[in-house]
Amino acid sequence: MTHVTQQETVRGEAPQDKAFAPEYQGALGSLSVNASLTEVRARGIEELRAAEAAGDGPEMARCGLAVAEACRRLGRNEEADRAWKASYRAARSAGDIGAMAWALWSGGTLARQRGALPLAYRLLRLAAELGERGGDIVVRGYSLAGLAETGRIQGDYQAVGELHEKLLAEARRRGEARHTVWALEGIAQMHRNTGSYDKALALFEEAAETAGRADDRRGRAWALRGIADVLSVRDGDTGRALELLSEAEESCREMRLSSALAYNHKMRGNVLYRAARYAEARENYARALEEFRAMDESRGIALSRLGLAKALARLGRAPAATVAELADLRRALGLLGLRHADDMIDRAATELGVGPVPQDGPPLSLGTEAALR
CATH class of the missing domain: 1.25.40 (Serine Threonine Protein Phosphatase 5, Tetratricopeptide repeat)
Incomplete structure:
Protein backbone atom coordinates (compact mmCIF):
# COMPACT_ATOMS: atom_id res chain seq x y z
CA MET A 1 0.00 0.00 0.00
CA THR A 2 1.32 3.45 -0.86
CA HIS A 3 0.57 6.74 0.82
CA VAL A 4 1.11 10.36 -0.11
CA THR A 5 4.67 11.28 0.75
CA GLN A 6 4.77 14.35 2.92
CA GLN A 7 7.58 16.91 2.54
CA GLU A 8 10.00 16.90 5.46
CA THR A 9 9.93 20.07 7.54
CA VAL A 10 12.28 21.50 10.13
CA ARG A 11 11.42 20.32 13.64
CA GLY A 12 9.28 22.88 15.44
CA GLU A 13 7.98 24.58 12.29
CA ALA A 14 4.31 24.30 11.36
CA PRO A 15 3.93 22.21 8.18
CA GLN A 16 2.94 24.00 5.00
CA ASP A 17 1.53 21.04 3.06
CA LYS A 18 -2.17 20.56 2.55
CA ALA A 19 -3.98 18.09 4.79
CA PHE A 20 -4.71 14.68 3.33
CA ALA A 21 -6.91 11.78 4.41
CA PRO A 22 -4.90 8.53 4.46
CA GLU A 23 -8.00 6.58 5.46
CA TYR A 24 -9.33 7.19 1.94
CA GLN A 25 -7.44 4.63 -0.10
CA GLY A 26 -7.56 2.70 -3.36
CA ALA A 27 -10.30 3.97 -5.68
CA LEU A 28 -11.18 6.59 -3.05
CA GLY A 29 -7.64 7.90 -2.63
CA SER A 30 -8.36 11.11 -4.53
CA LEU A 31 -11.06 12.25 -2.09
CA SER A 32 -10.36 15.43 -0.16
CA VAL A 33 -10.11 15.50 3.62
CA ASN A 34 -13.00 17.99 3.39
CA ALA A 35 -15.26 15.78 1.27
CA SER A 36 -18.84 15.52 2.45
CA LEU A 37 -19.20 12.35 4.48
CA THR A 38 -22.42 11.45 2.73
CA GLU A 39 -20.46 11.60 -0.54
CA VAL A 40 -17.65 9.47 0.90
CA ARG A 41 -20.12 6.86 2.12
CA ALA A 42 -21.97 6.72 -1.21
CA ARG A 43 -18.75 6.50 -3.25
CA GLY A 44 -17.32 3.96 -0.85
CA ILE A 45 -20.33 1.66 -1.10
CA GLU A 46 -20.28 1.93 -4.90
CA GLU A 47 -16.58 1.10 -5.16
CA LEU A 48 -16.89 -1.63 -2.54
CA ARG A 49 -19.55 -3.40 -4.60
CA ALA A 50 -17.35 -3.15 -7.68
CA ALA A 51 -14.41 -4.64 -5.75
CA GLU A 52 -16.61 -7.45 -4.45
CA ALA A 53 -17.79 -8.22 -7.99
CA ALA A 54 -14.17 -8.33 -9.15
CA GLY A 55 -13.08 -10.45 -6.23
CA ASP A 56 -10.43 -7.86 -5.33
CA GLY A 57 -9.78 -8.44 -1.62
CA PRO A 58 -7.31 -5.59 -1.00
CA GLU A 59 -9.61 -3.10 -2.69
CA MET A 60 -12.57 -4.41 -0.68
CA ALA A 61 -10.58 -3.70 2.48
CA ARG A 62 -9.66 -0.17 1.40
CA CYS A 63 -13.14 0.82 0.24
CA GLY A 64 -14.67 -0.76 3.34
CA LEU A 65 -12.39 1.37 5.50
CA ALA A 66 -13.68 4.56 3.89
CA VAL A 67 -17.27 3.41 4.40
CA ALA A 68 -16.55 2.61 8.05
CA GLU A 69 -14.99 6.01 8.71
CA ALA A 70 -17.72 7.94 6.91
CA CYS A 71 -20.41 6.07 8.83
CA ARG A 72 -18.62 6.59 12.15
CA ARG A 73 -18.38 10.32 11.64
CA LEU A 74 -21.99 10.44 10.45
CA GLY A 75 -23.08 8.71 13.66
CA ARG A 76 -24.18 5.54 11.84
CA ASN A 77 -22.42 3.37 14.39
CA GLU A 78 -23.94 -0.02 13.63
CA GLU A 79 -23.12 0.36 9.95
CA ALA A 80 -19.62 1.56 10.84
CA ASP A 81 -19.14 -1.49 13.07
CA ARG A 82 -20.10 -3.88 10.27
CA ALA A 83 -17.93 -2.03 7.76
CA TRP A 84 -14.66 -2.02 9.71
CA LYS A 85 -15.03 -5.71 10.57
CA ALA A 86 -15.71 -6.59 6.93
CA SER A 87 -12.70 -4.50 5.93
CA TYR A 88 -10.53 -6.38 8.42
CA ARG A 89 -11.74 -9.79 7.16
CA ALA A 90 -11.02 -8.82 3.55
CA ALA A 91 -7.56 -7.54 4.48
CA ARG A 92 -6.77 -10.67 6.47
CA SER A 93 -7.88 -12.92 3.62
CA ALA A 94 -5.66 -10.95 1.25
CA GLY A 95 -2.73 -11.05 3.67
CA ASP A 96 -2.53 -7.22 3.68
CA ILE A 97 -1.09 -6.33 7.08
CA GLY A 98 -1.34 -2.59 6.52
CA ALA A 99 -5.01 -2.79 5.60
CA MET A 100 -5.65 -4.98 8.65
CA ALA A 101 -4.06 -2.27 10.80
CA TRP A 102 -6.20 0.47 9.27
CA ALA A 103 -9.38 -1.55 9.89
CA LEU A 104 -8.42 -2.11 13.52
CA TRP A 105 -7.66 1.62 13.89
CA SER A 106 -11.15 2.40 12.61
CA GLY A 107 -12.69 -0.13 14.99
CA GLY A 108 -10.72 1.23 17.92
CA THR A 109 -11.72 4.80 17.11
CA LEU A 110 -15.36 3.74 16.92
CA ALA A 111 -15.05 1.97 20.27
CA ARG A 112 -13.66 5.13 21.88
CA GLN A 113 -16.45 7.21 20.36
CA ARG A 114 -19.02 4.83 21.84
CA GLY A 115 -17.39 4.94 25.28
CA ALA A 116 -15.93 1.41 25.19
CA LEU A 117 -12.47 2.56 26.29
CA PRO A 118 -10.97 -0.89 27.18
CA LEU A 119 -11.94 -2.19 23.72
CA ALA A 120 -10.53 0.96 22.13
CA TYR A 121 -7.18 0.41 23.87
CA ARG A 122 -7.06 -3.23 22.73
CA LEU A 123 -7.88 -2.56 19.08
CA LEU A 124 -5.63 0.49 18.78
CA ARG A 125 -2.67 -1.35 20.33
CA LEU A 126 -3.13 -4.16 17.81
CA ALA A 127 -3.38 -1.62 15.01
CA ALA A 128 -0.14 0.06 16.08
CA GLU A 129 1.64 -3.30 16.29
CA LEU A 130 0.45 -4.37 12.84
CA GLY A 131 1.33 -0.97 11.40
CA GLU A 132 4.86 -1.31 12.69
CA ARG A 133 5.14 -4.89 11.47
CA GLY A 134 3.84 -3.94 8.05
CA GLY A 135 6.05 -0.86 7.76
CA ASP A 136 3.11 1.56 7.52
CA ILE A 137 4.25 4.51 9.62
CA VAL A 138 1.06 6.45 8.96
CA VAL A 139 -1.36 3.91 10.44
CA ARG A 140 1.11 3.30 13.27
CA GLY A 141 1.10 7.03 14.02
CA TYR A 142 -2.68 7.28 13.81
CA SER A 143 -3.05 4.29 16.13
CA LEU A 144 -0.63 5.70 18.70
CA ALA A 145 -2.50 8.99 18.47
CA GLY A 146 -5.72 7.12 19.12
CA LEU A 147 -4.20 5.54 22.22
CA ALA A 148 -3.05 8.96 23.42
CA GLU A 149 -6.49 10.46 22.86
CA THR A 150 -8.18 7.59 24.67
CA GLY A 151 -5.93 8.14 27.66
CA ARG A 152 -6.54 11.88 27.56
CA ILE A 153 -10.31 11.39 27.51
CA GLN A 154 -9.97 9.00 30.43
CA GLY A 155 -8.07 11.69 32.34
CA ASP A 156 -4.73 9.89 32.49
CA TYR A 157 -2.70 12.98 31.51
CA GLN A 158 0.55 11.84 33.10
CA ALA A 159 0.60 8.66 31.02
CA VAL A 160 -0.23 10.24 27.66
CA GLY A 161 1.18 13.76 27.87
CA GLU A 162 4.65 12.67 26.75
CA LEU A 163 3.15 10.58 23.94
CA HIS A 164 1.19 13.58 22.68
CA GLU A 165 4.39 15.66 22.58
CA LYS A 166 6.30 12.88 20.80
CA LEU A 167 3.58 12.49 18.19
CA LEU A 168 3.48 16.25 17.64
CA ALA A 169 7.23 16.27 16.98
CA GLU A 170 6.91 13.34 14.55
CA ALA A 171 4.00 14.95 12.71
CA ARG A 172 5.90 18.20 12.33
CA ARG A 173 9.02 16.40 11.15
CA ARG A 174 7.09 14.55 8.45
CA GLY A 175 5.01 17.59 7.52
CA GLU A 176 1.67 15.93 8.35
CA ALA A 177 -0.53 18.97 8.85
CA ARG A 178 -3.63 17.07 9.89
CA HIS A 179 -1.81 15.12 12.58
CA THR A 180 -0.01 18.23 13.77
CA VAL A 181 -3.38 19.89 14.29
CA TRP A 182 -4.68 16.86 16.17
CA ALA A 183 -1.69 16.77 18.51
CA LEU A 184 -1.81 20.51 19.18
CA GLU A 185 -5.49 20.24 20.08
CA GLY A 186 -4.90 17.29 22.40
CA ILE A 187 -2.12 19.05 24.29
CA ALA A 188 -4.20 22.24 24.41
CA GLN A 189 -7.14 20.35 25.89
CA MET A 190 -4.98 18.96 28.68
CA HIS A 191 -3.70 22.45 29.51
CA ARG A 192 -7.28 23.77 29.47
CA ASN A 193 -8.48 21.02 31.78
CA THR A 194 -5.69 21.69 34.28
CA GLY A 195 -6.30 25.44 34.32
CA SER A 196 -3.39 26.60 32.12
CA TYR A 197 -5.68 28.73 29.98
CA ASP A 198 -3.03 30.92 28.35
CA LYS A 199 -1.07 27.90 27.11
CA ALA A 200 -4.28 26.21 25.97
CA LEU A 201 -5.40 29.26 24.02
CA ALA A 202 -2.04 29.64 22.28
CA LEU A 203 -2.05 26.00 21.21
CA PHE A 204 -5.67 26.05 20.03
CA GLU A 205 -4.92 29.19 18.02
CA GLU A 206 -1.85 27.55 16.48
CA ALA A 207 -3.98 24.52 15.61
CA ALA A 208 -6.61 26.71 13.96
CA GLU A 209 -3.96 28.60 11.97
CA THR A 210 -2.23 25.38 10.90
CA ALA A 211 -5.52 23.79 9.89
CA GLY A 212 -6.49 26.88 7.93
CA ARG A 213 -3.22 26.87 5.96
CA ALA A 214 -3.61 23.14 5.29
CA ASP A 215 -7.28 23.45 4.29
CA ASP A 216 -8.28 21.04 7.06
CA ARG A 217 -11.80 22.22 7.80
CA ARG A 218 -12.52 19.45 10.30
CA GLY A 219 -9.42 20.22 12.33
CA ARG A 220 -10.15 23.94 12.21
CA ALA A 221 -13.72 23.39 13.45
CA TRP A 222 -12.43 21.48 16.50
CA ALA A 223 -9.79 24.14 17.15
CA LEU A 224 -12.38 26.94 17.00
CA ARG A 225 -14.44 25.03 19.54
CA GLY A 226 -11.42 24.94 21.85
CA ILE A 227 -10.73 28.65 21.42
CA ALA A 228 -14.38 29.44 22.18
CA ASP A 229 -14.22 27.36 25.34
CA VAL A 230 -11.12 29.13 26.67
CA LEU A 231 -12.38 32.61 25.80
CA SER A 232 -15.59 31.80 27.64
CA VAL A 233 -14.11 30.27 30.78
CA ARG A 234 -11.06 32.57 31.07
CA ASP A 235 -12.39 35.92 29.86
CA GLY A 236 -16.16 35.58 30.01
CA ASP A 237 -16.22 36.63 26.33
CA THR A 238 -19.57 35.06 25.49
CA GLY A 239 -20.14 36.97 22.27
CA ARG A 240 -16.84 36.01 20.63
CA ALA A 241 -17.16 32.42 21.83
CA LEU A 242 -20.60 32.07 20.23
CA GLU A 243 -19.32 33.60 16.99
CA LEU A 244 -16.52 31.04 16.80
CA LEU A 245 -18.91 28.18 17.53
CA SER A 246 -21.21 29.39 14.76
CA GLU A 247 -18.29 29.43 12.32
CA ALA A 248 -17.31 25.90 13.36
CA GLU A 249 -20.91 24.72 13.13
CA GLU A 250 -21.09 25.82 9.51
CA SER A 251 -18.18 23.53 8.61
CA CYS A 252 -19.65 20.67 10.63
CA ARG A 253 -22.94 20.93 8.78
CA GLU A 254 -21.37 21.21 5.34
CA MET A 255 -19.21 18.13 5.93
CA ARG A 256 -21.94 16.27 7.83
Whole structure:
Protein backbone atom coordinates (compact mmCIF):
# COMPACT_ATOMS: atom_id res chain seq x y z
CA MET A 1 0.00 0.00 0.00
CA THR A 2 1.32 3.45 -0.86
CA HIS A 3 0.57 6.74 0.82
CA VAL A 4 1.11 10.36 -0.11
CA THR A 5 4.67 11.28 0.75
CA GLN A 6 4.77 14.35 2.92
CA GLN A 7 7.58 16.91 2.54
CA GLU A 8 10.00 16.90 5.46
CA THR A 9 9.93 20.07 7.54
CA VAL A 10 12.28 21.50 10.13
CA ARG A 11 11.42 20.32 13.64
CA GLY A 12 9.28 22.88 15.44
CA GLU A 13 7.98 24.58 12.29
CA ALA A 14 4.31 24.30 11.36
CA PRO A 15 3.93 22.21 8.18
CA GLN A 16 2.94 24.00 5.00
CA ASP A 17 1.53 21.04 3.06
CA LYS A 18 -2.17 20.56 2.55
CA ALA A 19 -3.98 18.09 4.79
CA PHE A 20 -4.71 14.68 3.33
CA ALA A 21 -6.91 11.78 4.41
CA PRO A 22 -4.90 8.53 4.46
CA GLU A 23 -8.00 6.58 5.46
CA TYR A 24 -9.33 7.19 1.94
CA GLN A 25 -7.44 4.63 -0.10
CA GLY A 26 -7.56 2.70 -3.36
CA ALA A 27 -10.30 3.97 -5.68
CA LEU A 28 -11.18 6.59 -3.05
CA GLY A 29 -7.64 7.90 -2.63
CA SER A 30 -8.36 11.11 -4.53
CA LEU A 31 -11.06 12.25 -2.09
CA SER A 32 -10.36 15.43 -0.16
CA VAL A 33 -10.11 15.50 3.62
CA ASN A 34 -13.00 17.99 3.39
CA ALA A 35 -15.26 15.78 1.27
CA SER A 36 -18.84 15.52 2.45
CA LEU A 37 -19.20 12.35 4.48
CA THR A 38 -22.42 11.45 2.73
CA GLU A 39 -20.46 11.60 -0.54
CA VAL A 40 -17.65 9.47 0.90
CA ARG A 41 -20.12 6.86 2.12
CA ALA A 42 -21.97 6.72 -1.21
CA ARG A 43 -18.75 6.50 -3.25
CA GLY A 44 -17.32 3.96 -0.85
CA ILE A 45 -20.33 1.66 -1.10
CA GLU A 46 -20.28 1.93 -4.90
CA GLU A 47 -16.58 1.10 -5.16
CA LEU A 48 -16.89 -1.63 -2.54
CA ARG A 49 -19.55 -3.40 -4.60
CA ALA A 50 -17.35 -3.15 -7.68
CA ALA A 51 -14.41 -4.64 -5.75
CA GLU A 52 -16.61 -7.45 -4.45
CA ALA A 53 -17.79 -8.22 -7.99
CA ALA A 54 -14.17 -8.33 -9.15
CA GLY A 55 -13.08 -10.45 -6.23
CA ASP A 56 -10.43 -7.86 -5.33
CA GLY A 57 -9.78 -8.44 -1.62
CA PRO A 58 -7.31 -5.59 -1.00
CA GLU A 59 -9.61 -3.10 -2.69
CA MET A 60 -12.57 -4.41 -0.68
CA ALA A 61 -10.58 -3.70 2.48
CA ARG A 62 -9.66 -0.17 1.40
CA CYS A 63 -13.14 0.82 0.24
CA GLY A 64 -14.67 -0.76 3.34
CA LEU A 65 -12.39 1.37 5.50
CA ALA A 66 -13.68 4.56 3.89
CA VAL A 67 -17.27 3.41 4.40
CA ALA A 68 -16.55 2.61 8.05
CA GLU A 69 -14.99 6.01 8.71
CA ALA A 70 -17.72 7.94 6.91
CA CYS A 71 -20.41 6.07 8.83
CA ARG A 72 -18.62 6.59 12.15
CA ARG A 73 -18.38 10.32 11.64
CA LEU A 74 -21.99 10.44 10.45
CA GLY A 75 -23.08 8.71 13.66
CA ARG A 76 -24.18 5.54 11.84
CA ASN A 77 -22.42 3.37 14.39
CA GLU A 78 -23.94 -0.02 13.63
CA GLU A 79 -23.12 0.36 9.95
CA ALA A 80 -19.62 1.56 10.84
CA ASP A 81 -19.14 -1.49 13.07
CA ARG A 82 -20.10 -3.88 10.27
CA ALA A 83 -17.93 -2.03 7.76
CA TRP A 84 -14.66 -2.02 9.71
CA LYS A 85 -15.03 -5.71 10.57
CA ALA A 86 -15.71 -6.59 6.93
CA SER A 87 -12.70 -4.50 5.93
CA TYR A 88 -10.53 -6.38 8.42
CA ARG A 89 -11.74 -9.79 7.16
CA ALA A 90 -11.02 -8.82 3.55
CA ALA A 91 -7.56 -7.54 4.48
CA ARG A 92 -6.77 -10.67 6.47
CA SER A 93 -7.88 -12.92 3.62
CA ALA A 94 -5.66 -10.95 1.25
CA GLY A 95 -2.73 -11.05 3.67
CA ASP A 96 -2.53 -7.22 3.68
CA ILE A 97 -1.09 -6.33 7.08
CA GLY A 98 -1.34 -2.59 6.52
CA ALA A 99 -5.01 -2.79 5.60
CA MET A 100 -5.65 -4.98 8.65
CA ALA A 101 -4.06 -2.27 10.80
CA TRP A 102 -6.20 0.47 9.27
CA ALA A 103 -9.38 -1.55 9.89
CA LEU A 104 -8.42 -2.11 13.52
CA TRP A 105 -7.66 1.62 13.89
CA SER A 106 -11.15 2.40 12.61
CA GLY A 107 -12.69 -0.13 14.99
CA GLY A 108 -10.72 1.23 17.92
CA THR A 109 -11.72 4.80 17.11
CA LEU A 110 -15.36 3.74 16.92
CA ALA A 111 -15.05 1.97 20.27
CA ARG A 112 -13.66 5.13 21.88
CA GLN A 113 -16.45 7.21 20.36
CA ARG A 114 -19.02 4.83 21.84
CA GLY A 115 -17.39 4.94 25.28
CA ALA A 116 -15.93 1.41 25.19
CA LEU A 117 -12.47 2.56 26.29
CA PRO A 118 -10.97 -0.89 27.18
CA LEU A 119 -11.94 -2.19 23.72
CA ALA A 120 -10.53 0.96 22.13
CA TYR A 121 -7.18 0.41 23.87
CA ARG A 122 -7.06 -3.23 22.73
CA LEU A 123 -7.88 -2.56 19.08
CA LEU A 124 -5.63 0.49 18.78
CA ARG A 125 -2.67 -1.35 20.33
CA LEU A 126 -3.13 -4.16 17.81
CA ALA A 127 -3.38 -1.62 15.01
CA ALA A 128 -0.14 0.06 16.08
CA GLU A 129 1.64 -3.30 16.29
CA LEU A 130 0.45 -4.37 12.84
CA GLY A 131 1.33 -0.97 11.40
CA GLU A 132 4.86 -1.31 12.69
CA ARG A 133 5.14 -4.89 11.47
CA GLY A 134 3.84 -3.94 8.05
CA GLY A 135 6.05 -0.86 7.76
CA ASP A 136 3.11 1.56 7.52
CA ILE A 137 4.25 4.51 9.62
CA VAL A 138 1.06 6.45 8.96
CA VAL A 139 -1.36 3.91 10.44
CA ARG A 140 1.11 3.30 13.27
CA GLY A 141 1.10 7.03 14.02
CA TYR A 142 -2.68 7.28 13.81
CA SER A 143 -3.05 4.29 16.13
CA LEU A 144 -0.63 5.70 18.70
CA ALA A 145 -2.50 8.99 18.47
CA GLY A 146 -5.72 7.12 19.12
CA LEU A 147 -4.20 5.54 22.22
CA ALA A 148 -3.05 8.96 23.42
CA GLU A 149 -6.49 10.46 22.86
CA THR A 150 -8.18 7.59 24.67
CA GLY A 151 -5.93 8.14 27.66
CA ARG A 152 -6.54 11.88 27.56
CA ILE A 153 -10.31 11.39 27.51
CA GLN A 154 -9.97 9.00 30.43
CA GLY A 155 -8.07 11.69 32.34
CA ASP A 156 -4.73 9.89 32.49
CA TYR A 157 -2.70 12.98 31.51
CA GLN A 158 0.55 11.84 33.10
CA ALA A 159 0.60 8.66 31.02
CA VAL A 160 -0.23 10.24 27.66
CA GLY A 161 1.18 13.76 27.87
CA GLU A 162 4.65 12.67 26.75
CA LEU A 163 3.15 10.58 23.94
CA HIS A 164 1.19 13.58 22.68
CA GLU A 165 4.39 15.66 22.58
CA LYS A 166 6.30 12.88 20.80
CA LEU A 167 3.58 12.49 18.19
CA LEU A 168 3.48 16.25 17.64
CA ALA A 169 7.23 16.27 16.98
CA GLU A 170 6.91 13.34 14.55
CA ALA A 171 4.00 14.95 12.71
CA ARG A 172 5.90 18.20 12.33
CA ARG A 173 9.02 16.40 11.15
CA ARG A 174 7.09 14.55 8.45
CA GLY A 175 5.01 17.59 7.52
CA GLU A 176 1.67 15.93 8.35
CA ALA A 177 -0.53 18.97 8.85
CA ARG A 178 -3.63 17.07 9.89
CA HIS A 179 -1.81 15.12 12.58
CA THR A 180 -0.01 18.23 13.77
CA VAL A 181 -3.38 19.89 14.29
CA TRP A 182 -4.68 16.86 16.17
CA ALA A 183 -1.69 16.77 18.51
CA LEU A 184 -1.81 20.51 19.18
CA GLU A 185 -5.49 20.24 20.08
CA GLY A 186 -4.90 17.29 22.40
CA ILE A 187 -2.12 19.05 24.29
CA ALA A 188 -4.20 22.24 24.41
CA GLN A 189 -7.14 20.35 25.89
CA MET A 190 -4.98 18.96 28.68
CA HIS A 191 -3.70 22.45 29.51
CA ARG A 192 -7.28 23.77 29.47
CA ASN A 193 -8.48 21.02 31.78
CA THR A 194 -5.69 21.69 34.28
CA GLY A 195 -6.30 25.44 34.32
CA SER A 196 -3.39 26.60 32.12
CA TYR A 197 -5.68 28.73 29.98
CA ASP A 198 -3.03 30.92 28.35
CA LYS A 199 -1.07 27.90 27.11
CA ALA A 200 -4.28 26.21 25.97
CA LEU A 201 -5.40 29.26 24.02
CA ALA A 202 -2.04 29.64 22.28
CA LEU A 203 -2.05 26.00 21.21
CA PHE A 204 -5.67 26.05 20.03
CA GLU A 205 -4.92 29.19 18.02
CA GLU A 206 -1.85 27.55 16.48
CA ALA A 207 -3.98 24.52 15.61
CA ALA A 208 -6.61 26.71 13.96
CA GLU A 209 -3.96 28.60 11.97
CA THR A 210 -2.23 25.38 10.90
CA ALA A 211 -5.52 23.79 9.89
CA GLY A 212 -6.49 26.88 7.93
CA ARG A 213 -3.22 26.87 5.96
CA ALA A 214 -3.61 23.14 5.29
CA ASP A 215 -7.28 23.45 4.29
CA ASP A 216 -8.28 21.04 7.06
CA ARG A 217 -11.80 22.22 7.80
CA ARG A 218 -12.52 19.45 10.30
CA GLY A 219 -9.42 20.22 12.33
CA ARG A 220 -10.15 23.94 12.21
CA ALA A 221 -13.72 23.39 13.45
CA TRP A 222 -12.43 21.48 16.50
CA ALA A 223 -9.79 24.14 17.15
CA LEU A 224 -12.38 26.94 17.00
CA ARG A 225 -14.44 25.03 19.54
CA GLY A 226 -11.42 24.94 21.85
CA ILE A 227 -10.73 28.65 21.42
CA ALA A 228 -14.38 29.44 22.18
CA ASP A 229 -14.22 27.36 25.34
CA VAL A 230 -11.12 29.13 26.67
CA LEU A 231 -12.38 32.61 25.80
CA SER A 232 -15.59 31.80 27.64
CA VAL A 233 -14.11 30.27 30.78
CA ARG A 234 -11.06 32.57 31.07
CA ASP A 235 -12.39 35.92 29.86
CA GLY A 236 -16.16 35.58 30.01
CA ASP A 237 -16.22 36.63 26.33
CA THR A 238 -19.57 35.06 25.49
CA GLY A 239 -20.14 36.97 22.27
CA ARG A 240 -16.84 36.01 20.63
CA ALA A 241 -17.16 32.42 21.83
CA LEU A 242 -20.60 32.07 20.23
CA GLU A 243 -19.32 33.60 16.99
CA LEU A 244 -16.52 31.04 16.80
CA LEU A 245 -18.91 28.18 17.53
CA SER A 246 -21.21 29.39 14.76
CA GLU A 247 -18.29 29.43 12.32
CA ALA A 248 -17.31 25.90 13.36
CA GLU A 249 -20.91 24.72 13.13
CA GLU A 250 -21.09 25.82 9.51
CA SER A 251 -18.18 23.53 8.61
CA CYS A 252 -19.65 20.67 10.63
CA ARG A 253 -22.94 20.93 8.78
CA GLU A 254 -21.37 21.21 5.34
CA MET A 255 -19.21 18.13 5.93
CA ARG A 256 -21.94 16.27 7.83
CA LEU A 257 -19.76 15.87 10.92
CA SER A 258 -22.46 14.57 13.24
CA SER A 259 -20.30 13.93 16.31
CA ALA A 260 -18.39 17.21 16.00
CA LEU A 261 -21.69 19.06 15.56
CA ALA A 262 -23.13 17.51 18.72
CA TYR A 263 -20.02 18.48 20.71
CA ASN A 264 -20.33 21.98 19.24
CA HIS A 265 -23.89 22.23 20.56
CA LYS A 266 -22.80 20.95 23.97
CA MET A 267 -20.06 23.58 24.10
CA ARG A 268 -22.58 26.25 23.13
CA GLY A 269 -24.57 25.07 26.15
CA ASN A 270 -21.44 25.45 28.32
CA VAL A 271 -20.81 28.99 27.07
CA LEU A 272 -24.41 30.04 27.65
CA TYR A 273 -24.48 28.41 31.10
CA ARG A 274 -21.36 30.34 32.17
CA ALA A 275 -23.12 33.52 31.03
CA ALA A 276 -26.10 32.63 33.27
CA ARG A 277 -28.32 32.26 30.18
CA TYR A 278 -29.75 29.08 31.63
CA ALA A 279 -32.85 28.64 29.47
CA GLU A 280 -30.76 28.89 26.29
CA ALA A 281 -28.17 26.56 27.78
CA ARG A 282 -30.90 24.03 28.58
CA GLU A 283 -32.06 24.05 24.95
CA ASN A 284 -28.56 23.47 23.62
CA TYR A 285 -27.77 20.70 26.09
CA ALA A 286 -31.07 19.02 25.22
CA ARG A 287 -30.30 19.27 21.51
CA ALA A 288 -26.82 17.82 22.01
CA LEU A 289 -28.23 15.03 24.16
CA GLU A 290 -30.68 14.07 21.43
CA GLU A 291 -27.90 14.08 18.84
CA PHE A 292 -25.56 11.96 20.96
CA ARG A 293 -28.33 9.48 21.71
CA ALA A 294 -29.07 9.15 18.00
CA MET A 295 -25.48 8.03 17.41
CA ASP A 296 -25.13 6.06 20.68
CA GLU A 297 -22.13 8.12 21.85
CA SER A 298 -21.99 7.35 25.55
CA ARG A 299 -19.52 10.02 26.67
CA GLY A 300 -21.39 12.76 24.84
CA ILE A 301 -24.66 11.53 26.33
CA ALA A 302 -23.27 11.66 29.88
CA LEU A 303 -21.66 15.09 29.49
CA SER A 304 -24.81 16.55 27.92
CA ARG A 305 -26.90 15.11 30.74
CA LEU A 306 -24.57 16.74 33.26
CA GLY A 307 -24.90 20.13 31.58
CA LEU A 308 -28.66 19.74 31.33
CA ALA A 309 -28.92 18.78 35.00
CA LYS A 310 -27.01 21.91 36.00
CA ALA A 311 -29.14 24.16 33.78
CA LEU A 312 -32.36 22.63 35.10
CA ALA A 313 -31.17 23.13 38.66
CA ARG A 314 -30.53 26.81 37.97
CA LEU A 315 -34.02 27.06 36.50
CA GLY A 316 -35.63 25.83 39.71
CA ARG A 317 -35.60 22.06 39.55
CA ALA A 318 -36.07 20.40 42.95
CA PRO A 319 -32.74 19.71 44.68
CA ALA A 320 -33.67 16.09 45.35
CA ALA A 321 -34.17 15.48 41.62
CA THR A 322 -30.81 17.11 40.88
CA VAL A 323 -29.06 14.93 43.46
CA ALA A 324 -30.67 11.80 41.99
CA GLU A 325 -29.53 12.79 38.52
CA LEU A 326 -25.99 13.55 39.66
CA ALA A 327 -25.79 10.21 41.49
CA ASP A 328 -26.82 8.37 38.33
CA LEU A 329 -24.32 10.38 36.31
CA ARG A 330 -21.54 9.53 38.76
CA ARG A 331 -22.16 5.89 38.00
CA ALA A 332 -22.50 6.44 34.23
CA LEU A 333 -19.27 8.42 33.99
CA GLY A 334 -17.48 5.91 36.18
CA LEU A 335 -18.55 3.05 33.93
CA LEU A 336 -16.95 4.89 31.02
CA GLY A 337 -13.64 4.73 32.87
CA LEU A 338 -13.28 8.48 33.37
CA ARG A 339 -10.87 8.95 36.27
CA HIS A 340 -12.15 12.42 37.04
CA ALA A 341 -15.82 11.36 37.19
CA ASP A 342 -16.11 11.81 40.96
CA ASP A 343 -14.48 15.24 40.83
CA MET A 344 -16.85 16.37 38.07
CA ILE A 345 -19.91 15.33 40.05
CA ASP A 346 -18.69 16.73 43.36
CA ARG A 347 -17.83 20.08 41.74
CA ALA A 348 -21.28 20.24 40.16
CA ALA A 349 -22.97 19.51 43.49
CA THR A 350 -20.92 22.17 45.28
CA GLU A 351 -21.59 24.71 42.54
CA LEU A 352 -25.34 24.06 42.70
CA GLY A 353 -25.48 23.93 46.50
CA VAL A 354 -26.97 20.43 46.61
CA GLY A 355 -25.84 17.15 48.04
CA PRO A 356 -24.16 15.22 49.26
CA VAL A 357 -24.37 13.02 46.16
CA PRO A 358 -24.36 9.28 46.95
CA GLN A 359 -21.51 7.22 45.55
CA ASP A 360 -23.89 4.55 44.29
CA GLY A 361 -27.14 6.25 43.49
CA PRO A 362 -30.35 4.44 42.57
CA PRO A 363 -31.33 4.26 38.90
CA LEU A 364 -33.42 7.17 37.68
CA SER A 365 -37.15 6.60 37.63
CA LEU A 366 -38.75 6.25 34.23
CA GLY A 367 -40.44 9.58 34.76
CA THR A 368 -37.17 11.37 35.48
CA GLU A 369 -35.40 9.73 32.55
CA ALA A 370 -38.24 10.57 30.21
CA ALA A 371 -38.13 14.20 31.29
CA LEU A 372 -34.49 14.40 30.18
CA ARG A 373 -35.07 13.02 26.70
